Amino acid sequence: MAPYCVLAARLRHALNGGIRRYHVAPVLCQRAKVAMSHFEPNEYINYEKLEKNINIVRKRLDRPLTLSEKIVYGHLDDPAKQEIERGKTYLRLRPDRVAMQDATAQMAMLQFISSGLPKVAVPSTIHCDHLIEAQSGGEKDLRRAKDINQEVYNFLATAGAKYGVGFWKPGSGIIHQIILENYSYPGVMLIGTDSHTPNGGGLGGICIGVGGADAVDVMAGIPWELKCPKVIGVKLTGKLSGWSSPKDVILKVAGILTVKGGTGAIIEYHGPGVDSISCTGMATICNMGAEIGATTSIFPYNERMKKYLGKTGRADIAALADEFKQHLVPDSGCQYDQVIEINLSELKPHINGPFTPDLAHPVSDIGAVAEKEGWPVDIRVGLIGSCTNSSYEDMGRSAAVAKQALAHGLKCKSQFTITPGSEQIRATIERDGYAQILRDVGGLVLANACGPCIGQWDRKDIKKGEKNTIVTSYNRNFTGRNDANPETHAFVTSPEIVTALSIAGTLKFNPETDYLTGTDGKKFKLEAPDADELPKLDFDPGQDTYQYPPKDGSGQHVDVSPTSQRLQLLEPFDKWDGKDLEDMLILIKVKGKCTTDHISAAGPWLKFRGHLDNISNNLLIGAINIENGKANSVRNALTQEFGPVPDTARYYKKMGVKWAVIGDENYGEGSSREHAALEPRHLGGRVIITKSFARIHETNLKKQGLLPLTFADPADYNKIHPVDKLSIVGLADFAPGKVSACTSCHGSRGRGCARGREQRGCVRGPGAAPALMGRAARQPEEMPHTTGSESNHVVLSCFEKPLYNILNSWTCYLRRERSLEGTATTLLS
Numbered sequence: 001m002a003p004y005c006v007l008a009a010r011l012r013h014a015l016n017g018g019i020r021r022y023h024v025a026p027v028l029c030q031r032a033k034v035a036m037s038h039f040e041p042n043e044y045i046n047y048e049k050l051e052k053n054i055n056i057v058r059k060r061l062d063r064p065l066t067l068s069e070k071i072v073y074g075h076l077d078d079p080a081k082q083e084i085e086r087g088k089t090y091l092r093l094r095p096d097r098v099a100m101q102d103a104t105a106q107m108a109m110l111q112f113i114s115s116g117l118p119k120v121a122v123p124s125t126i127h128c129d130h131l132i133e134a135q136s137g138g139e140k141d142l143r144r145a146k147d148i149n150q151e152v153y154n155f156l157a158t159a160g161a162k163y164g165v166g167f168w169k170p171g172s173g174i175i176h177q178i179i180l181e182n183y184s185y186p187g188v189m190l191i192g193t194d195s196h197t198p199n200g201g202g203l204g205g206i207c208i209g210v211g212g213a214d215a216v217d218v219m220a221g222i223p224w225e226l227k228c229p230k231v232i233g234v235k236l237t238g239k240l241s242g243w244s245s246p247k248d249v250i251l252k253v254a255g256i257l258t259v260k261g262g263t264g265a266i267i268e269y270h271g272p273g274v275d276s277i278s279c280t281g282m283a284t285i286c287n288m289g290a291e292i293g294a295t296t297s298i299f300p301y302n303e304r305m306k307k308y309l310g311k312t313g314r315a316d317i318a319a320l321a322d323e324f325k326q327h328l329v330p331d332s333g334c335q336y337d338q339v340i341e342i343n344l345s346e347l348k349p350h351i352n353g354p355f356t357p358d359l360a361h362p363v364s365d366i367g368a369v370a371e372k373e374g375w376p377v378d379i380r381v382g383l384i385g386s387c388t389n390s391s392y393e394d395m396g397r398s399a400a401v402a403k404q405a406l407a408h409g410l411k412c413k414s415q416f417t418i419t420p421g422s423e424q425i426r427a428t429i430e431r432d433g434y435a436q437i438l439r440d441v442g443g444l445v446l447a448n449a450c451g452p453c454i455g456q457w458d459r460k461d462i463k464k465g466e467k468n469t470i471v472t473s474y475n476r477n478f479t480g481r482n483d484a485n486p487e488t489h490a491f492v493t494s495p496e497i498v499t500a501l502s503i504a505g506t507l508k509f510n511p512e513t514d515y516l517t518g519t520d521g522k523k524f525k526l527e528a529p530d531a532d533e534l535p536k537l538d539f540d541p542g543q544d545t546y547q548y549p550p551k552d553g554s555g556q557h558v559d560v561s562p563t564s565q566r567l568q569l570l571e572p573f574d575k576w577d578g579k580d581l582e583d584m585l586i587l588i589k590v591k592g593k594c595t596t597d598h599i600s601a602a603g604p605w606l607k608f609r610g611h612l613d614n615i616s617n618n619l620l621i622g623a624i625n626i627e628n629g630k631a632n633s634v635r636n637a638l639t640q641e642f643g644p645v646p647d648t649a650r651y652y653k654k655m656g657v658k659w660a661v662i663g664d665e666n667y668g669e670g671s672s673r674e675h676a677a678l679e680p681r682h683l684g685g686r687v688i689i690t691k692s693f694a695r696i697h698e699t700n701l702k703k704q705g706l707l708p709l710t711f712a713d714p715a716d717y718n719k720i721h722p723v724d725k726l727s728i729v730g731l732a733d734f735a736p737g738k739v740s741a742c743t744s745c746h747g748s749r750g751r752g753c754a755r756g757r758e759q760r761g762c763v764r765g766p767g768a769a770p771a772l773m774g775r776a777a778r779q780p781e782e783m784p785h786t787t788g789s790e791s792n793h794v795v796l797s798c799f800e801k802p803l804y805n806i807l808n809s810w811t812c813y814l815r816r817e818r819s820l821e822g823t824a825t826t827l828l829s
């Protein structure tokens with residue numbers, strides 16, 4: 001029970017703030033209600049329910065629980081009956097809230113509108129951060145974005161008002177920074193339509209990135225399903241110091257686990273080293289956990305979180321969390337599925353890349369490695385900020401480096417940009433002088449938005465195809481990710497290292513050991529930066545950019561023009577006819593890495609995120625076709641002509657031909673964008689067969705009615721040729737554990753596929769889809785040349801879901817209905 005002094009202090013805070021009024025009960029030890037956010041004074045934190053559910057599960061499992069298990073199981077829809085087995089069973093959960101960024105919110109809200117429900121069932125917010133292109137600076141870019149995207153912003157604002165969703169206007173900041181400042185708290189379960197939603201784990205919450213259809217389920221009051229995650233423990237010892245930063249922790253972990261090593265697991269940080277990391281530093285680590293495929297990442301509640309909550313006006317939440325702290329930290333003796341140990345005292349600054357975030361190098365080695373590999377060592381642009389590293393502490397440490405250079409008359413040799421994470425951060429670093437220092441050293445302060453991190457960058461200093469290097473404090477560095485140039489070698493590191501390298505202008509500079517030469521000719525070495533983790537004064541909130549939803553939005557009109565090129569109301573996909581999928585053509589057999597950026601590019605395509613037909617024109621344009629080694633060039637099996645992937649898919653759809661995609665390892669890694677699943681469904685796709693899937697993308701495929709299958713033997717990837725026809729039979733009886741048949745038929749490469757003698761192989765019915773390591777795909781010239789008619793068989797694995805539910809899935813048309821299993825989604829077609 002809350003001590004009297006804590007309760008009294010909480011009451012004084014509430015009454016003085018004028019935000020909430022509490023009824024003072026006769027029994028002063030009664031717990032006071034605490035709001036989730038001061039933007040939602042009537043939505044309260046329910047630690048009592050969390051505690052009750054944890055106790056039920058603890059009694060059932062009879063073992064110590066990890067922190068991840070406490071929060072996840074604490075949000076079970078039915079903790080008494082839910083089957084719980086890490087890595088195997090599916091959990092039905094009740095998240096506390098939903099957050100959506102503007103690019104994914106368009107499709108999510110279009111789907112919610114189709115549900116016919118009058119209001120969202122849980123607190124939800126929309127954040128305008130993805131549609132602002134970086135060009136000439138914050139104010140000009142923001143004005144331009146408001147003008148260009150007026151139709152979309154109006155749609156999101158009015159839809160939010162009608163359905164009870166809070167709306168953060170353009171210029172507010174990046175969704176994840178806004179969540180950390182206002183909505184995340186210890187023990188919360190939050191789902192967000194962005195893969196970096198785990199950023200909120202820096203405040204001790206289970207925050208998970210999902211596709212829009214999952215968000216719609218939660219907003220509709222339907223239990224959300226998640227495969228019971230495994231838990232990987234990362235034990236931190238020692239203490240960060242010098243040039244080492246929180247970013248180096250996750251860069252090191254990424255190098256250990258690789259881009260798929262965290263798939264199906266929550267990364268739980270623990271150990272004495274945790275307390276040496278600031279709250280925003282913990283958020284940085286959790287944010288980039290998305291790059292190793294983790295379901296989410298989390299830190300235990302501690303004093304650094306309490307301090308951050310207090311500084312962001314949420315001391316009442318910290319006081320409540322103190323009372324329930326035993327549920328916000330792991331149990332002593334809890335067991336992890338895997339344990340990694342990192343001594344922070346020995347951790348060196350890291351830089352990862354290019355082209356993948358798990359290629360880890362110590363900063364001291366990167367110059368030599370780059371020269372050996374033929375990577376450009378001259379740095380064209382350094383970019384700091386983004387949702388990963390735009391905290392007050394990050395900006396302070398970067399400014400501390402810049403200030404030293406300025407003292408010796410130096411400015412950045414490379415171009416240099418700064419992206420504040422939120423309006424609050426922008427206003428505070430302006431007030432405290434950090435922004436001006438960064439401008440003085442040659443920096444350009446961009447809008448409070450995602451900008452170049454997601455490809456919203458009107459880059460002018462190079463031509464497409466020009467080989468060059470950039471260094472960023474971002475989280476993701478896939479080919480063409482930042483500027484749509486496949487020859488840009490992007491490296492990710494901490495903001496202070498980006499600043500130092502931008503001043504030096506080369507990857508060959510190691511700030512720990514190397515010297516710079518000032519304008520007076522004297523050599524000097526940069527000292528390790530030091531900065532306050534939080535401002536000495538309170539944060540400056542800056543401009544008011546939040547739109548409260550009205551109490552009654554029923555009279556609000558939401559307009560979608562039938563002639564709009566930006567927005568399009570959704571219609572149901574065609575219903576599965578109950579027949580087997582026979583003689584499917586292969587649209588493309590993908591060679592190597594295929595992220596959601598390859599499947600549905602961002603950058604200039606973001607403007608079509610609310611228009612399914614228009615954005616489908618970018619389907620798989622970045623994927624490499626194994627047949628010819630080219631991007632966006634596939635053989636049309638009906639005409640034998642090569643053409644763009646979307647055009648070929650549209651032709652197949654027009655001709656009534658079903659098609660499939662063959663993929664490599666970790667297919668669909670990266671962003672949570674459900675458009676990478678919507679687009680192939682819209683253009684007639686039926687099956688995606690890969691060596692393994694990234695978690696979010698596999699879920700999105702299921703939600704949108706595509707059948708995701710994996711090779712039981714990854715080597716079978718090499719048995720399928722781009723010109724094959726595929727048949728998957730026995731689907732009417734497909735069930736968990738059921739074995740059915742699959743055939744792959746190929747013939748003369750010059751004439752397409754002639755059906756030959758069939759060899760019936762096995763398709764394992766809905767069961768676990770294993771993440772299997774496979775051999776690298778053959779080069780195009782290594783593809784076997786077949787002269788006669790042949791057929792092959794492969795063994796495929798599916799998932800733990802009834803097939804009928806997947807092939808008929810179209811979640812934008814849903815209604816709530818009671819079924820034998822409880823509240824379920826009924827899909828109308």
